[in-house]
Amino acid sequence: MRKIRYRVAMSLDGYIAGPKDEFDWIVTDPDVDFGVVFKQFDTLLIGRRTFEVMAKHGNTAIPGMKTIVFSRTLQQSEYPDITIVAEGCEKTAATLREKRGKDIWLFGGGSLFQSFLGAGLVDTVEVEVIPVLLGEGIPLLPSPAKHAKLKLTSHNVYKSGRVSLQYAVKESTYKVRAV
């Protein structure tokens, strides 16, 4: 079955973006082959806030990827290249999993991850730890939330100091919360 994989870059102190959505601290690493990463996915799941940051930088669609944005306020007619869904994460996940396809990239932000994890819908958490302390910002997983056990399935350490850690979600005791 297609997996739902939360894959993000993170500072050592657990932030996926700076307090003003900065991502300039996520240095490009020539040793990381993003082509190989992108080939594993055909669908992106994006929260409304993260999508607005992407749109501000002119990125609203990635070729070859179906982009699904969770929002009750964005208008579908204004964004013909993406799919806007106002429904909960359970229904979207069920619809996607009924179809064959590549894996599904839970792109962020943290609140969307919180909702999917809460509903027991996340298969893997894949973090690229960047060698920096941000001190503040958008957390990997907003609090409060109950804990989830993980199993380290693979890892990679790059010359730049970037550390890639891939975990399977073993157990989630999160409460279900509507997106």
Place this chain on the structure above:
Amino acid sequence: MRKIRYRVAMSLDGYIAGPKDEFDWIVTDPDVDFGVVFKQFDTLLIGRRTFEVMAKHGNTAIPGMKTIVFSRTLQQSEYPDITIVAEGCEKTAATLREKRGKDIWLFGGGSLFQSFLGAGLVDTVEVEVIPVLLGEGIPLLPSPAKHAKLKLTSHNVYKSGRVSLQYAVKESTYKVRAV
């Protein structure tokens, strides 16, 4: 020169303890030789709040370690086994570095790390990443604070899924704040 090393266990989402100071999620790993770790240090630096959690569990002193607790309220006469300092971190660090000795373990909590990092006094950040998402708790580094660049110097991945990451602090742009 003796190094000041912030060495802690951390959940993947950046917490060093649960919201009620829980540390039961830090599973003992038979592959980690704590004797080797302890041999590298002869001094512990502990914040008042962390010390009170330790004292509640009956741990106020570790044999062979000089324990320094930062507090303006604890009474030295009540704790003959430890040294209580009310002064700022700069003075304590300078005094310790004048003397020869083993490395200095900045034991926590996060607020004490924030103060030492802010004063440019931390040499290394050494994190044992435990395969769990806590969702809430005591952060590795309380926010807000400016960022610090790190350099990965070594790493170790254990069978249990525990990942040990050791970083040198390259650059700290933190503002100095009194302890």
